[in-house]
Amino acid sequence: MQEIARRSRALRVYKIYNIAKDFSEYDHIYFPCNIDFRGRIYPMSYLNHQGDDIMKSVLHYAEPKECTRDLEDLELLKIQGCNLYGNDKISLKERCEWIDKNEKEILASSAEPFLSSFWEGADEPLQFLAFCDAYRDALLYRKNHGTLVGFKCPIPIAYDGTCSGLQHYSAMLRDEIGGNAVNLVDHERPADIYQNVADKVKMLVEIDSMCGTENYTKYYEENGRTVEKRGTKSLADAWLAYGINRKVCKRSVMTLAYGSKQYGFGEQIYNDITKDNPHFKGYEDPASKYLASKIWQSVQDVVVKGAQAMEYLQKIARKVVNSGKPVQWETPLGLDVQQVYLERDTKSFKTRLGTSIRLPIYYMDIDKQEELRKTEQVNGIAPNFIHSLDSTHLMMVVNESSLQNYTTIHDSFGTSLGEAHVLKGIIREQFYKLYTEYEPLSEFRKQAEALIGESLEDIEEPQKGKLDIAEVLSSTYIFH
Template sequence: MTLPFTTWTLTTDAPEMHPMWQRELDLEREMMQSGADAVRDAVIKSERRDQMSRSPVIRGVMTDWLPELGAHIRDWVRQSSLTTGPKPIALPYIKEMDPHVAALITVKAIMDGIGKSNQKLVYLAMNIGRTCEHEQQIRMWEAKEPKLFYHYKDEMDRNRATDVHRRRVNVNQFAKLVKDQTIDLSWNGWGREVSFRVGVALIDALVTKTGWFERRPDPDHVFKRGASNTPQWVVAPTEEFRKWLGKAMDRFELNSPHFRPTVMPPKHWDGIRDGGYWTPYVQPPRLIRFKAHQETQKEYAADEYDAIDMPVVYDAIHLLQETAWKVNKRVLDVAVKAWALDEGIGKLPPIEDMPLPDKTPDMLEDLAAAREAKRAKREHKRSEHVDAQVLDWKKRASPIYRANAKRFTRMRATTVTIQTAQKYAEFNRFYFPHMLDFRGRMYPIPNYLQPQGNDLARGLLTFADSLPITEENGGAGWLAIQLASMWGHDKVPYGERIDWVEANEVMFRLIAEDPMVNMEWAKADKPWQALAACLEWVDFLNTGWGFMSSLPVMVDGTCNGIQHLSAILRDEVAGRYVNLVPSDRPQDIYKVVARGDGDAVEGLQRILEDIEAGGGPDKHKASYWLDLCKRDLPRSLTKRQVMVLPYGGSRDAFYKYTRAWLDEEDPVPSDGGSEAYRNRRNEMITFMVKHMWAVVSKVVERGLAVMTWLQKCAKVVADTNQPIYWQVPSGYVVRHFYGQNLDKRVELKLSGERVVVTVRETTAKLSAVDQLRGIAPNFIHSLDGAALMLCLKRCREAGIEDFSSVHDAYGTHASNMNALAQYLREAFVEVHEHDVLGEFRAACQRILVDVLVAEQGMDPLAASEKADEMLPAPLEKGSLDLNAVLESDYFFA
């Protein structure tokens, strides 16, 4: 579809005047309808499976009911215990339970079957009673034999067991332990009578307290001649509750659109509640996604932000969402063919599940016998011989189940991405409405096909407008750099990247001629972006100077979090390893940690070699890692750990990512391995983490000092129960507030899985633990958000209208890359020419002064002096020349 020529202006003309208005109207109506259909399909599926408690609307109702119902059950226990005369049969059993656990089990059981008109009281009560007994068994097991309990739990966690499977395993295992008297688990089974009585008592509590359900005779029960005329009772929602729930479901459907791109420039944000989409069919999220779960807190924060003047922020987000995009149809054509072949081309996930291991003949025979026994309503007992075969089969099947679960998620994302690209391929231009998180980072609102999506999504997108590549603007070099970088040659100097591209011209021409025959691109680091760059490069070669290029060319920061930490304190050590100073080759901090720099940093490689040569008790651990890495520790071993450090990466995070790396390079056997094997593996990981943490702590010593200092400031303010506000150099105001998520935490072992349930609405009381945990990463994120906004400000002033952003990766047309490279360096320097720590400290001091004046009646001057004493002293800065960034070719590369 070709967009007619128009002089329509976003800021002055009515949207109805835009030539694509009717199509936009239709698309936004489709977004609403597809979202509503998806919600409705999920509800229908939940109804069929009696799992309605998983619906967001139902979960909200459950959360509202749990506190009062738990308190009501507690009061019933207390009153029944004090009453003279016979006690309820259920009393001693419910008395032993946490009342909120009993409340959750009851509400979940009833709400799971809410889709039915009537739930038979007998079956419902028995289900609730048995689940309560199961819960008590699990708690006894965990209390008396925690080691054995967590052994089974960890095994099910590794295998990603479903709730049904967990319940079955735990019930059977508990019964076996009691029967075999393996451990001291003296348990007197409740029996049907007790289970029924417990269930009835809890149902009665729900009916009495909420008023939303009622007990009544089953209207469908047929009385038979000669049989008892006792009515069959059911539990049913009241008509009033049904109407309320129906309206709530309708509202949820309408407020759950499938966000997609727009075909006319997105609506400018007018405050933080209105912008992005044009019609009432799509209710966009707020412009800023606040870190507060309590709705009143969100509304309060929204009111505050509406009153703040942030022109640079609004201009930046409008530039991003006014960038016009189109589908790269040649890449889409290849993606559709590759997806249809289902051969994993370009790292696409398999469409079909991996097959499970074949069952043995004995297992198949036993399954047939079990089905026959069920039809005949007789007991079936599996032999020990078949039991062993089933256990072995499950061990072999578990990793396949896990792989298939991951595959399904990736497969769905791929399907939606390609389908969306096919739908929007008819348009010559479309746009992505954007939003902010509370730290000032910008995100496209649509999912899947979007500029911050995965490699496939980004390969399918190109700018709608093209600009010429000339000898003067340097676009040809940048286009070659993009191609080499997407291929994986992004750690070498620019000249070597360009030389590599020129040396492989024949290969690129063959790929462009037929990508489905010449598939070298599929092995690239980012295959779909590599294919897009290859096609663009060959087009340039065929056209020559003046070629109109639309491909986004991207450059990435070098561990951007550490770049900010190094700039804050002018850290000349870490700053050198993240390219804050000029160098003839790009520096690589991940490689420095792994192998050292031959000068100031002794890397892991040398440390392990010294331990091995020393012959001490850790020699075999050092040898294990050296042999695994073929005596050459790769940067990939340390990359994820170093990357997350500025964002709150702890030793636990180092352990997690080291284990993930090891699982990729030295996979665990399909059966999980023996306990001795797992213990040895854990020892190896712990050993590596210890030494990696020591090396990183030395390289980024000053950065860690900044993170600790920020936490100390946050601790002082957190003691006042006040949010922390600070303003970054772009003018954006960060509101740092983590509210306590609950008043009462109910921890269940339902089906062997620890479940933490919020039984009260999030309070306005601040969570000091979360405030401290989040302050360092959020402060760093706020700085990279500010740098992006200031860079966009320069781009707008220079007339650069098309821009792509992935947080710490910036992109535009090849012909504008020289200008962008300069602007992003200037923006970074502008951020850090401010005393960002001093300004943060001053913001904390102002908060403390307000509290001291209001709560202690102090004189403002005295309060200011007191607040200054309460906060940590400013940190000393190093000798790094910040302006050197302006001359560093590989600062963003």
């Protein structure tokens, strides 16, 4: 199995290399994109700027904008390098200091990458190696010219959101607790919602380790087996021995904004951690469900209003589908979004070569479709609604600015080094504009009322908190 996986990875690298080699013959290449039904933007080509580390590392801007600032732009380049290495939880000043401290290793990685292992320790090793080359060139240019002004840096400088879905929920509901956790307000160093939740989870698990229930045996008459039922003390000890950190909790917290709940958390933990893990052998499922309950309990303290907003959206969606219509709404930029989930069947076809292929067939079956659509419409509204808002924010940023270069990935915005400081301000300005000129939850209810011809005022909209949304304009880490 390991050899099959290795060969698959090798073939993929070979494919990317050959496509990149073909593209390298051209002075400029472009990536045509599609938008999905929510407005999210996706490139159409196999090799693209939304790919993995390998793909991103081979792409450079054809016409990067010249730097217009000396030390400020050099700092932005250092921050990008530190982010790529994985040190993005420290302050911006500390990131610059980290680059200065490791400058010798960075330059050695650029000069002799096969003799240096430093770059291999990065979270995004190949992109970091591309940064090493860019940083070397920047230092050489600055040495020769006495300033970085005029330097053209080919690698993208990116600004990423902090748990984007919860940022949007916190902004629309002026949630001061959630907003603080996802950097809508300024901090000396970035707030880390995943670590905050992990700390709360660990505290709850430690309590169970001391005061939890003991294991006991239970007899099942239907199959005559005597099995051990794991108590909370045993499960807590197992998780403490394994280690509870931000990585363990990150996926659950991240997907909360897209409708995932305790049951979904359990499935994620099972697939990501406990399944086939010798540490949890024999009780993989109970271990995943146990930790999911602790994460669910902990996250409620951080995103109270986000959970209220999701419940509100689902109540309205249920009213709409019960009227016989699919849920639909219009984004602030006028994009019509409609959730249409069709019943799917799978049929086999025999080819002339004698092989069989299975293809999905979509059709409308009133008896089956109505029940399926109701379930999927209600479950899909939270993620689709938020995706339509983060795509709106992205489009607003692009529409407002006149930057020469863009590298966008949903809640991540990139441009060339010479334009990065301009983009930094536009991202914040448009996020502020989105949530001061538009009331997403109120508008959704009004549009649903018009769609079904019925008042939905009995569904109470969540009350707003006390967050001053203007703080996003000066927040250092809302996108960093």
